[in-house]
Amino acid sequence: xxxxxxxxxxxxxxxxxxxxxxxxxxxxxxxxxxxxxxxxxxxxxxxxxxxxxxxxxxxxxxxxxxxxxxxxxxxxxxxxxxxxxxxxxxxxxxxxxxxxxxxxxxxxxxxxxxxxxxxxxxxxxxxxxxxxxxxxxxxxxxxxxxxxxxxxxxxxxxxxxxxxxxxxxxxxxxxxxxxxxxxxxxxxxxxxxxxxx
Amino acid sequence: xxxxxxxxxxxxxxxxxxxxxxxxxxxxxxxxxxxxxxxxxxxxxxxxxxxxxxxxxxxxxxxxxxxxxxxxxxxxxxxx
Numbered sequence: 001x002x003x004x005x006x007x008x009x010x011x012x013x014x015x016x017x018x019x020x021x022x023x024x025x026x027x028x029x030x031x032x033x034x035x036x037x038x039x040x041x042x043x044x045x046x047x048x049x050x051x052x053x054x055x056x057x058x059x060x061x062x063x064x065x066x067x068x069x070x071x072x073x074x075x076x077x078x079x080x081x082x083x084x085x086x087x088x089x090x091x092x093x094x095x096x097x098x099x100x101x102x103x104x105x106x107x108x109x110x111x112x113x114x115x116x117x118x119x120x121x122x123x124x125x126x127x128x129x130x131x132x133x134x135x136x137x138x139x140x141x142x143x144x145x146x147x148x149x150x151x152x153x154x155x156x157x158x159x160x161x162x163x164x165x166x167x168x169x170x171x172x173x174x175x176x177x178x179x180x181x182x183x184x185x186x187x188x189x190x191x192x193x194x195x196x197x
Numbered sequence: 198x199x200x201x202x203x204x205x206x207x208x209x210x211x212x213x214x215x216x217x218x219x220x221x222x223x224x225x226x227x228x229x230x231x232x233x234x235x236x237x238x239x240x241x242x243x244x245x246x247x248x249x250x251x252x253x254x255x256x257x258x259x260x261x262x263x264x265x266x267x268x269x270x271x272x273x274x275x276x277x
Contacts, residue, residue: 055202068208090207093215098199099223102207 015048016195021055023192024115037123038167040176042082043115043191045073047108054196056087057101058117058189060094062126067094069127070120071102071191072172076112082176086113094125101192114176115191118168128190198223231258231266239266 016022024045056071068091077083086108092100119125202219203209209216231239238252242263246252249260 057202071207090203090205090209092201092203093208096199096201098201100201100203102203103205103218105205 016051016193018195018197021192021194023190026188026190037119038169040116040118040168040172041189042074042176043117043188045113045115045191045193047110047113050107050109051195052107052197053104053193055101055192055194056089056104056115057099057192057194058092059099059128059192060092060097060125061128062124063095063097064122064124065095066122067119067125068092068121069094069100069125070118070168070172072116073104073106073108074114074116074176076114080112082114082116085172085174085176088172091120094119094122094127101194105196107197115189115193116172116176117189117191118172120169129188198225230269231262235262235266239263239270243267243270 024043026043053073056073058069058071060067060069070091071089073086073089074082075084075086087104087106089102089104092102094100117127119127200219200221200223201217204212204216204218206216230236234256235258238247238256238258241247242249242252247255249263253260253263
C-alpha cells in the first residue's frame with residue numbers, strides 16, 4: 001500500500017475560506033480536561049491548500065491569576081511527526097476565560113502540520129480539549145502497549161525522547177523532540193486557526 | 198464569552214494593554230433544543246408528573262438542561 005503523501009492524496013478536510021476559523025484533526029468530542037504543565041501537546045493540523053494564517057487561539061475554561069498558554073505550529077518531518085518550529089505565537093494570558101488568540105503571520109504550503117500548546121505560568125488552567133486520546137498511525141511506541149490508551153497525544157520530551165515531560169518554560173524549541181506517554185491520561189488541545197489569505 | 202486578541206508575539210506586559218489589540222464580547226450561542234427524550238422529560242417535569250431531578254436523571258440530562266428547555270418554550274410561547 002502506498003504511503004500517505006499530501007502531494008498525492010486528496011485532502012482529508014475541507015479547505016477553510018479566507019477569514020474562516022478552523023481547527024485540526026480532532027480525535028473526539030470537546031471536553032474540559034487537564035493539561036500537562038510545561039509540556040507541549042500537539043494537535044494534528046492538515047493544510048489542504050497553500051494559505052496564510054493570522055490567528056491562533058484556544059478557549060480557556062478555567063482561568064488562573066498567573067496562567068498563560070503558549071501557542072505555536074510545527075511542521076512535519078518525512079514521517080509526519082512534529083519537526084521544525086514554524087511559528088511561536090507567544091503566549092495568551094489565561095487569566096480570564098473565553099476565546100484567547102494571538103496574532104501570527106505565517107504562510108503554509110499544503111501538508112501536515114502540528115498546532116501546539118504548552119501550559120505555562122500556572123498548572124491550574126484548563127482549556128477546551130478533546131476528550132479522546134489521539135490515536136493515529138504516526139504516533140507509536142518502541143514497545144507494544146496494552147492498547148488501553150493507544151498512543152496518546154505527543155508530548156514534548158527531553159532530548160533523548162521518552163516519556164519525560166520537559167519543562168518548557170519559555171519559547172518553543174526550534175525542533176520538536178517528541179515522546180509519548182503510554183496509558184497517560186493526556187488529551188489533545190483544541191486549537192483554532194484563522195486563514196487570512 | 199469574551200474574545201481577546203493579542204498582537205504579534207502574544208502577551209507582552211511591556212507593550213500597551215499587554216499587547217491586546219482587540220477585546221470583544223461574543224454572544225452566547227443559542228440554546229440547542231433537547232432531543233425528543235429530553236423534551237418529553239421536560240414536559241413531564243413541567244406538568245408535575247416527575248420532579249425535575251428524576252426527569253433529568255431518567256434521560257441522562259441535568260436539571261439545568263430541562264430548566265433551559267422549559268425557559269425556551271416559555272419564550273417561544275410569548276412570541277407573536
